[in-house]
Amino acid sequence: MPTPFTPISIRSLEISNRLWMSPMCTYSAAATGDATASPTDFHLAHYTARAAGGAGLVMIEATGVRADGRISPYDLGLWNDAQTDAFTRLAASIRAAGAVPAVQLAHAGRKASVDKPWLGGDPLDADRHGWNPVGPSPVPFPGHPEPAELTVTEIGEIVTAFAESAVRARAAGFDVVEVHAAHGYLLHSFLSPASNTRTDQYGGSFENRIRFPLEVIDAVRAVWPEEQPVFLRVSTTDWIDENPDDDRSGWTVDETVQFARIAAQHGIDLIDGSSGGTEPAPIPRNRDYQTRNSARIKAETGLTVAGVGRINDPAWAAELVADAHVDAVFLGRPLLRDASWINNAATDLGQQPRYIEQYDYAL
Ligand SMILES: Cc1cc2nc3c(=O)[nH]c(=O)nc-3n(C[C@H](O)[C@H](O)[C@H](O)COP(=O)(O)O)c2cc1C
Numbered sequence: 001m002p003t004p005f006t007p008i009s010i011r012s013l014e015i016s017n018r019l020w021m022s023p024m025c026t027y028s029a030a031a032t033g034d035a036t037a038s039p040t041d042f043h044l045a046h047y048t049a050r051a052a053g054g055a056g057l058v059m060i061e062a063t064g065v066r067a068d069g070r071i072s073p074y075d076l077g078l079w080n081d082a083q084t085d086a087f088t089r090l091a092a093s094i095r096a097a098g099a100v101p102a103v104q105l106a107h108a109g110r111k112a113s114v115d116k117p118w119l120g121g122d123p124l125d126a127d128r129h130g131w132n133p134v135g136p137s138p139v140p141f142p143g144h145p146e147p148a149e150l151t152v153t154e155i156g157e158i159v160t161a162f163a164e165s166a167v168r169a170r171a172a173g174f175d176v177v178e179v180h181a182a183h184g185y186l187l188h189s190f191l192s193p194a195s196n197t198r199t200d201q202y203g204g205s206f207e208n209r210i211r212f213p214l215e216v217i218d219a220v221r222a223v224w225p226e227e228q229p230v231f232l233r234v235s236t237t238d239w240i241d242e243n244p245d246d247d248r249s250g251w252t253v254d255e256t257v258q259f260a261r262i263a264a265q266h267g268i269d270l271i272d273g274s275s276g277g278t279e280p281a282p283i284p285r286n287r288d289y290q291t292r293n294s295a296r297i298k299a300e301t302g303l304t305v306a307g308v309g310r311i312n313d314p315a316w317a318a319e320l321v322a323d324a325h326v327d328a329v330f331l332g333r334p335l336l337r338d339a340s341w342i343n344n345a346a347t348d349l350g351q352q353p354r355y356i357e358q359y360d361y362a363l
Contacts (some may be wrong), residue, residue, distance in 0.1 A: 001321045004314070005351040008056075008328060010269050010304060012227035013175055015100050015328075017056035018321055019342045021047070022308050022330035023104040023178070023233075025061045027074040027116040030086075031129070037064060037077030038086035044093055050335050052356045053095035054342030058099045059330070060090070062106035062180055065161040069107035069186065072114050073129040078105070078165040084172050091173035097356055098278035104221070104233065105165050107158055107226065109186030110135035110147035110195065111277075112127050135189050136196040136203060136212075142280060155202065155212055158186070163219035170224065177224060178231035179216055179268075183277030187213045188235050191259070192251040192278045210259055214266055221267035229269035232307075234259065236273045236293035239281035250278060260297050271297055272306045272330060287316065295325035306330050314345035 002008075005017045028042040051058050064077040077083055078342035090099035113130040115122050123144050124130025134154070135147030150158070162179070169177050181187035189195040190212045196203045202212050217232065224230050238250030260271045273294030276283055283289060290309035298305040307326035311317050317329045332340045343353035355358075355362050 002327075003349065003351065004317050004329060004350070005346055006321075009202060009334070010229040013229055015056045017054070017342070018328040019317060020057040020306070020328055020330050020343065021050045021055045021059055021099075021335050022332035023059040023061045023180075024332050024336065025071060025075060027072055029074050029076045031073055034082045036078070037067070037070065037075065037079075037085065038083045039076060039090045040086075043076070043090055047090060048093045048140050049095045049339040051099035052359065053335070053338075053340040054346060054354045055099045055335070056328075057102050057176065058094045059176075059178060060087075060101070060103040060240060062104050062108070062185070063165070065105055065107055065158070065165040067357050068131050068134065069109075069158070069161070070114060071106075071108040072116060073124065074116055078103070078168050078172075079161065084168045087169070087172035087174075098354055100175050101173060102178060102231070103169050103174045104178040104180050105162055105169065106180035107161075107186035109133065109184075109189045110144060111184055112137070114144075135186070136198050139195050139197060141184060141195075148326070149198075152200065152202070155215075159212070159215045159219045162216045162300050166220045167223050170228075175213075176229050176231055177220060178233055178272060179213070179220055180233050181213050181216075182233045182235040182274045184235070184279070185277070187216060187276060188251070188274065191234075191255070192238055194238055194248055194278050196239060196252045197238050202341060206255060206258065210262065213259075214262065217263055217266045217268060230267060231261075231270045231272050232263050232268045233272040233274055235275045235276050235277055236276045236290070236297070237282055239276050240279060242284075247283070248279075250281075253296060256293070257297055257300050260303055261301050264301070264303050270304045270306055270327075272308065273297055274308055291320055291325060295320075298324070298326060308332065313349045317345065318349055
């Protein structure tokens with residue numbers, strides 16, 4: 001029976017344990033000049049501390065494949081050489097502290113161009129360094145401006161941008177890229193009928209709604225080394241169909257299971273199961289609200305799956321892994337509260353923590 005500290009191999013990559021840092025925006029990128037959207041000293045300290053804290057893998061926050069694909073003007077991006085240099089330093093620092101460096105590639109779509117959450121998170125216009133968001137259809141996220149509907153040519157340009165960022169991520173030394181197709185951002189907004197009302201080959205049927213995300217997966221897989229993994233973060237449900245008071249249709253767990261199978265045929269190695277984000281919707285409060293969906297994907301497809309969300313207790317993480325509900329666990333807010341959460345969890349579970357040599361005296 002695996003524990004959270006049993007190593008796992010995906011393709012040729014060995015990951016020393018199964019407790020990983022979940023991608024979390026920090027809104028702290030350089031915001032001016034050539035270095036715009038580059039990691040800063042903040043990112044170096046923040047991610048290195050979590051790697052030194054025992055994470056098997058550290059997933060860098062949503063990183064825009066283009067300037068207009070960032071969530072905010074303070075997000076990371078990976079489309080030029082200055083950014084690639086700064087990411088190279090960051091990946092090396094994470095690796096030196098014992099974790100696998102990974103980066104989440106993203107386009108924020110109709111939810112792009114907002115302020116830092118601690119400044120209110122409001123949509124920003126051009127006067128405040130914002131831009132006009134794009135989406136599958138002119139259906140705004142509540143409280144946001146109407147997105148411009150992407151043309152087929154523009155969709156192709158974004159596919160190319162994902163591939164170009166993946167090439168840069170590899171050059172920077174990352175072992176894993178994750179395609180962000182969750183939380184109502186661009187790829188998820190194509191998957192969901194709540195935000196995608198297109199009538200061309202990118203809208204309508206399930207096959208049409210998954211077309212653009214699959215094109216992105218194919219383009220990233222084509223440039224990513226055969227021996228290294230590509231992860232996919234999906235929202236397993238929009239929480240619309242679960243709500244008896246909502247008569248709309250959203251993206252569902254059934255569709256996620258089908259999509260996961262197809263994504264794996266296109267070279268995805270791990271499904272990272274999150275949820276929600278397309279439309280405001282009530283989310284259940286039970287602790288397995290989201291890991292239950294990941295477990296279902298694993299049970300029905302046999303794919304390698306990660307769980308995330310409210311895994312605040314080492315014993316619960318251990319149960320999820322030991323009972324084969326999920327293969328690995330992403331931790332978000334626990335690692336904001338405590339950079340050494342994972343080493344402390346090792347101690348709690350009677351396992352060996354992984355301290356960097358400078359911290360040997362902590363043992
Ligand atoms: C401040 C913050 C920023 C986040 N940014 C991202 C992100 O960049 N990409 C992503 O896929 N999820 C993002 N998330 C979601 C987390 O990765 C995670 O899935 C979520 O917080 C649930 O896990 P937790 O209960 O362990 O925090 C963010 C969450 C927080 C709290």
